[in-house]
Amino acid sequence: MNNLEALPKLKQTKALSASTVAFTACFAVWTIFSIIGLQIRTDLGLNDTQFGLLVATPILTGSISRIFFGIWADQYGGRIVYVTVMIAAAFATFLLSNTDTYILMLLAALGVGLAGGSFAVGVSYISKWYPKEKQGTALGIFGVGNVGAAMTSFGAPFVLVAFGWEMVAQAWAAGLITIAALFWFTTEDDPEFRARKECGEKSKGIMEQLKPLRHVQVWRFSLYYFFVFGAFVSLALWLPRYFIGVYGLDIKTAGILTSFFVVPAALVRAYGGFLSDKYGARAIMYLAFGISVVCTFMLSYPNTDYVIHGIEGPIAFSTRVGLVPFLMLIFVLGFFMSLGMAAVYKHIPVYYSENVGAVGGLVGMVGGLGGFFLPIAFGVMNDLTGIWTSCFMLLFGLVVTAVSWMHFAIRRMERAAMPETMRELPELPEIQTIHDPVEHRGALGPTLVDWRPDDSEFWEKTGRAIAQRNLWISIPCLLLAFAVWIIWSVVVVKLPAIGFDYSIDQLFWLAALPGLSGATLRIFYAFMGPIMGGRLWGTLSxxxxxxxxxxxxxAIQNPNTPYVIFVILALLAGFGGGKFASSMANISFFFPKSEKGHALAMNAGLGNA
Incomplete structure (x- = not known):
């Protein structure tokens, strides 16, 4: 490895500056549909779901391509890959201006999305120029390129109104080609690639670079980035539509106000890198997620009128978020999302310095996929619920999931690192001064410290009774879970008979949603037993x-119950489906290999009854 401290600072600054400018141009092209998509929607008469798909399609290409671009940047050098990506994206953007059907626009949008893949190239390229203690700040400065979305939100509406959306695509393509040429002539190969080329050393193969992806830690980083970056991109794409639909603004004003969300968030990313270097990425992640939970909760609450039947008559009041409070909330949300982006990428070059391209590419890919799926989900939820703030309801659920997984993973790591110390601590900090580790350990509930089910003597003497007791407690719990999960198949059929005037499509969604949420929750439920303990999670679930x-x-007592309430309840019924995964995982722990099959069959069979 080269001595990065000895590199001329001018070369480092030149590489970082050129990469940041190039990423800004790429990001501007990547989010172009947030503005021209509005005009295309009008021209082609698209519904919200079709519009969401069109806006999100470039995000799909940009996301999936990141892992490959990151690997190629490690193999062939970030400089040549960066320029190639920019030229390809510019060509696709120019071709977009010559399409006139929805299908052709979707195909062109796939090519436009290559611009988003440049992020993984830049991360690989920049990290090779700076030592570990400065990589957080350097990558934070590089991430300021997100401001390209604001350039599109601010500048594209004026070009669109004056010359049409086709001119926007052509102008952005020409700008990207110009930036690509400037990047090529003002930069040089990174030190690591140059040294490898001089000594004739071969780069690592793709399979070797993908090895770190086996670590669950990488996928946890990916979930964090799915929110902090994916939600950021999706809101940058969706907010113009939101401003027009909710507040009745014109496209130019909507674009300018969207930049109020994008610009501060993009600029502060460099500060997030500095804070991560100084205070640690974990503390910044907790801060970013905590503030995001509060903001998304407040933004998710729809405009509502209340009537309370008071002692002296009805008391009516309303809750709504006006334009100014909304702008303040999204400003704060974007600010802390950006801190979170920098904190996530602080970890990657430190822990995976030899595989920055592959790991950074995967994390960026999953984050970018958030920018693809979330706008589509926003459109579907608008069509399904008829509530504008449903997009923030989805983001609230996402950030709560992310911060919960992070917290429990940290707690498990701490317990593994200091098992004896953790066992001596009280359950609550309020009783620490009166807690006696010897007298009070285990007083609030028994914990298995010795479990050897495959030891026949231990099994017959101690294990069988404990295992059987857990099995016969688990079966009725799983039975109740399946009853709650399946009950919608009965409820949905009876709703029209008791006065609910829902269409066939609406009834179909109510019947399908518990299956969708239950199947999805099984992924997370499978991890909750080891994280929280089987007994605690069994009780909570x-x-x-x-x-x-x-x-x-x-809900069924009043035929006027809003449809969205039934949608939420249908999704929550998935708790029953998810419990199957944690129940089976928990029971399998108690039985020896020779009896696992019978125990799991009893649990699943009687539970499904």
Missing amino acids: TALLLIPALGIGY
């Missing part, structure tokens, strides 16, 4: 079934 069960009983 069974208690959670009360929410959809009581909710259904309450």
Whole structure:
């Protein structure tokens, strides 16, 4: 490895500056549909779902291509890959201006999306110029290129109104070609690639570079980035439509106000890198997620009118988020999202210095896929619920999931690193001064410290009774879970008979949503037992079934219950489907290999009954 401290600072600055400018241009092209898509929507008469797909299609290409571009940047050098990506994206953007059908526009949008893949190239290229202690700041400065979305939001509407959306595509393509030429003539190969080329050393193969992707830590980083970056991109694409639909603004004003969200968030990313270097990425992640939970909760609350039947008559009041409070909330949300982006990428060159391209590419790919799927989900939820703020409801659920996984993973790591110390601590900090580790350990509930089910003597003497007790407690819990999960197949059929005037499509969605959410939750439920403990998670997951069960009983009493309430309850019924994964994982732990099949069959068979 080269001595990066000895590199001339001028060369480092030149590489970082040129890469940041190039990424800004790429990001401007990548988000071009956030503005021209509005005019195309009008011209072609697209619904919200079709519009969401059109806006999100470039994000799909840019996301998937990141892992490949990152690997190629490590293999062939970031400089040549960067220029090639920019030329290809510019060509596709120019071709876009000559399309006139929805299908052709989707195909052209796939090529436009290559501009988004440049992020992985830049991360690989920049990290090779700076030592580990400065990489957080350097990559944070590089991430300022996100401001390209603001350039599109601010400048594209004026070009569109004056010359049409086709001119926007042509002008952005010409600009990207110009930036590509400037990048090539003002930069040089990174030190690592240059040294490898001089000594004739071969680069690592693709399979070798992909090895770190086996670590669950990489995928956890990816989930974090799915929110902090994916949600950022999706909002940059969706907000113009939101401003027009909710507040009745024109396209130019909507674009300018969207830049109010994008610009500060993009600029502060460099500061996020500095804070991650100084205070640690974990602290910044907690801060970013915590503030995001508060902001998305406040933004998700729809305009609502309340009538309370008071003692002296009805008391009416309303809750709504006006334009100014909305701008303040999205400003804060974007600010802390950007801090989170920098904190996520602080980890990658430190822990995966030999595989920055592959790991950074994967994390960027998953984050970018958030920018693809979320705008589509926003459109679907608008069509499904009829509530504009449903997009923020989705983001609220996403960030709660991310911060919960992060917190429990950290707690598990701490327990593994200091098992004896952690066992001596009290359950609550309030009783630490009166806690006696010897007297009070295990007083609030037994914990298995010795479990050897495959030891026949231990099994017959101690293990069998404990395992059987856990099995016969698990079966009725799983039975209740399946009952709550399947009950919608009965409820949906009966809704028209008791006065609910829903269409066939709406009833179909109500019947399908529990299956969708239940299947998805199984992925997360499978991890919750090891993280929280089988007993605690078994209790909590069974208690959670009360929410959809009581909710259904309450909702069906009034035929005027909004459809969105039934949608939410249908999704929550998936708690029952998800419990199967954690229940089976928990029971398998208690039995020896010779009896696992019978125990799991009893649990699943009787539970499904």
